[in-house]
Amino acid sequence: MLLMVYDLATMSIPISYNHSPLDLMRSRTSVRRYSGELLTGEARQQMELCCKAATAGPFGNTCRFQLIDNHIGSEVPGQRVGAYGIISGARTYLAGATESKRHGPEDFGYLFELLVLKATDLGLGSCWLGGTFTRGRFSRAMGLREEEFIPAVSPIGRATRQRSVVDRVIRWGAGSKKRKPWAQLFWDGETAAPLSRERAGQFATALEMVRLAPSASNRQPWRCLKGGDTIHFFLLRSPGYGAVTPTDLQRIDMGIAMAHFELAVETSGTVGEWRILDTPVLADPSIQPPETWQKSEYLVSWQP
Secondary structure (H helix, E strand, C coil), rough: CCCEECCCCCCCCCCCCCCCHHHHHHHHHCCCCCCCCCCCCCHHHHHHHHHCCCCCCCCEEEEEEEEECCCCCCCCCCCCCCCCCCECCCEEEEEEEEHHHHHHHHHHHHHHHHHHHHHHCCEEEHHHECCCCCCCHHHHCCCCCCCCCCEEEEEEECCCCCCCCHHHHHHHHHCCCCCCCCHHHHEECCCCCCCCCCHHHHHHHHHHHCHHHEEEEEEEEEEEEEEEEEEEECCCCCCCCCCCCCCCCCHHHHHHHHHHHHHHHHCCCCCCCEEEEECCCCCCCCCCCCCCHHHHHHEHHHHH
């Protein structure tokens, strides 16, 4: 039974990019040292426009995003924001808020990653912060509503040593070496074996973008199972991870993975839709995934 359908033909990626999204996903790295300048001019205007466009995620939850400036030396309460000392020189932050609803973290992660990639597109640095920032200050700066919470923030600005998008594309392989191999992340529902790039076919690039996606502590909690022409997304939790944080970071990670997958398939010209199914439909229902997969939680499926 089909519980919900999200059709990409009627709701596509809400943000446009000047560079190839594939290059942006490959090249983007976390930046912790910034120039000490407020974000101004055309780059700020474009980021603010994208914040207004990124309002609803694949599951239909609404989010709101805004840029917040860190006014060093200000005596006005709530104007100076912080990140517990792990970020230096950042004067402008991207912050987002959403409501505590089912699949809210996934929608937030999906939209926030699209904005982070837009910052990369504009030559700006960023760094996902999910548990190491002063929530009270950001809450006051955003005028947080009673029903909302802030899952994550990111500094946005010029890095102390800025590299061009092209330069970072050349260096993308270094980051990929820190990611889990295909055999641990992707499963072939037709052969009862780890999914090979050859068997992945038209989804090979999109799944590679999922593999390269950022995640909290680089845990990569996503698992993808290919059944026919459908890709099923699962969440395999790290035991006890995230218990001390205010939000479910690994569900945010799943939204990031969905954003990477959808950006990649849209770039290739493939049209599809997200669907939540009662049970992922495989080519052979008798096939059983590995034991670790049986411990995972089914999230959503994408069909062309």
